[in-house]
Amino acid sequence: MFYIHKTTCISPQQTFSAVDIEHLNEPVNNKFQAVEPSYEGIPPGILRRMGKAVRLGVGAAMPLVHHSTQPPDGIIIGTSMGGLEDCIKFLNQVIEYNEGMLTPTNFVQSTSNAIAGQLGLLSKNKGYNITHVHRGFSFENAILDAAMLLKETPGTNYLIGGVDEISSYNYNIEYLGGWYKKEIFSSKDLYTPGSVASIAGEGAAMFLVNDQSTGAEAQLKAIHIFQTEDIATVGNQLRQFLEKNLPAGEKPDLLLSGENGDSRFLKYYTTCETLTGNDITIARFKHMMGEYPTVSSVAVWLACEIIKQNALPQHMLKSKSPDRDFKNILIYNNYKGLQHSMMLVSKAENQ
């Protein structure tokens, strides 16, 4: 589909500038808050107006937009909720001042497209600009979009990314909906069986992608998304996905599983593990990042990192098979047991 050339990630772990994913930051009160950098690339006059999601997204993307020799031909962002914090500040004003005189900044920043819009504005990028907001498929659609654009106009470059934030509001609403755990969990206890719900996360992962293999960090070979609650369908779709995208008889070298500690959805992940067989390494990442709609973007970032290092931290391992080079990484994730995504991230051919 395309090659990934540069990546950045702001997450609850040390993933920005000095990357260290061996060290594990713990969640606080079941929330994995992002470690925010100082945002030196963003002018203070503009930073002052940004809510957290916009800050995370713009902060992560700026190095890619500015330092690239070739400015991207388009900016494609996946975010389930965008600037929810601003949305809520505005909403509070509406209620507090009973629809009286309100300040517009929060309203303008509250629309989900504020991240892509600000990026366009700051980098003077007048190219393609879009925001996908389909909950657990927001980032996946950004991938599909970029893949189509590269087929339509070969030789172009795109910035794609996934961003979401934890705000007090969405945390509370998701908590009431039964999506976050009631008891406090540490990172290492997250996968303890028999407990429902997960813990919250936030972050931004950004990628510069094009159709050129030269100098690429990795290749995104294939993606498949579908919605179902039927376990057999998940199995069938995965089998077809692997048959279609890997040479006959070959298996991925690593399954990067979106297992999130929610016993209700464990069955989907174990189905994948059974299908890929017990001779491949299985790794997990939500004890690092928490659960949120666009966390699959961070999974892709981690896959690139694992390919680069040809190694992964011990704490990510669920089961280890005999050493094999990490050439093909299968990412399987589902959001709330309904939105399933499978991606194949591979070593770039010329590496």
Next chain:
Amino acid sequence: METAELKKQLKEQIVKFLNLLSVKPEDIKDDEPLFGEGLGLDSIDSIELIVLLSREYGIEIKDPKEGRKILVDVNTMVAYIEKHRTK
């Protein structure tokens, strides 16, 4: 309230209201233009300042264009507040 005191208070309110991260209230000069050169505020800020006048001083400005005449610098704002404040 003394004019000097009102100026100090207004500068603090401007910094807080507009979340001017890198500006200290005392750095804003009384005759420094708020828009364009100077503080470099824009059209959304001008509406924010109109809301500030409404919430803090009970001054209602219906037309943002009228606001532009008042929101020139701290001096013009203070002069207007002293004349029209209702709280």
Next chain:
Amino acid sequence: MNRVFVTGIGIISAIGNTLAENRLSLMEGRSGISKISDNFPSKFAGVLPFGEIKTANSRFKENLNAKEPGITRTTLLALHAMEEAIKDSALTTAELASFDTALIGATTVGGMCLIDELYRDANKNEGGSEYLSSYDGASVTMYLQSRYNINGINNTINTACSSSANAIMYGTRLLKNGLAKRAIVGGADSLAKFTINGFNSLYILSPDACTPFDADRKGLNLGEGAAFLVLEKEEDCAGKKIYAEVTGYGNSNDAFHPSSLSENGDGPYRSMQGALETARLRPGEIDFINAHGTGTENNDEVESKAMIRLFGHPPAFTSTKSNTGHTLGAAGAVEAVFSILNLVYQEIYPGLNFKNAIISTGLIPIQSYTTTLLKHVMSNSFGFGGNCTSLIFSKA
């Protein structure tokens, strides 16, 4: 790449609950904008003019048999339009359920039409409302997905006021790239305290009915609506009713300001130019433009300038927002439907409330019902965040 055709249409707006009703209102120059509002709680209901749909939620729920908990007005409007589009295209249950059928929705308000409920849920310790999973934009599309069991690529787009224009573009591209065999594309938004207060805080709501492209325009009127199109590939259209072909789409960012367009209108210029390029048309081949034309000081002047820059002498144009109000995330799809009606019936509908041209541009929208030869119609949608999209529909 494959040609993509529109084989089904559904629409609801302040000027009609069906495609036929909408067309009749357009022909008669009827506006759905008034100060009488029944269906949304806001201090501004009854004070400012809105393009409200006069059907209550309870009636929609009854008519559409949508009685599950947690359904918002945005979803009801979407479902109403979707139902008409699917019936119109005669897609079968099996076709809908195929992994080749895509559903691309768009909305800006989504479930945020329920801000009082959201406020309560966000501050409660236990026992949330029925709307806990209805506040985001995706909830609208996801309801449609599960109701019709649409199994292909699903997506929701939010680029503010150009959202559903982008949904149409995205669906068309999925077909052209072979990622879907058919796509149902469109968008919905309902009148909401959130957006009313947002636009009001920017001083761009008009106290009177909006007057697009008029020198004395005072701002926009918010409206509500939904529209969906069924898109199919040429090879699958044999024997089917075909409304129009989707021939052009262009997307660009104005990269100037979070809530207003640049003086030169680079974004609008580039989106229109991009649409011409994909359609392989010269500017002179566009016969009519359904302009974004919100009635704000900024938009109408900038859009006019961009049209002059690109076309020299722009073709005939109007803004149907003087009929429906600005339906935000639905506007692109609603106006795509109106553009398709232009082509199908070879007619242009009168733009309303216009008196004098903007001095700097001198452009005058069409003000009376006209029948004429139309081959290619362009539809513009520009949004906050600088998101500009133009579509071109061509006579099938």
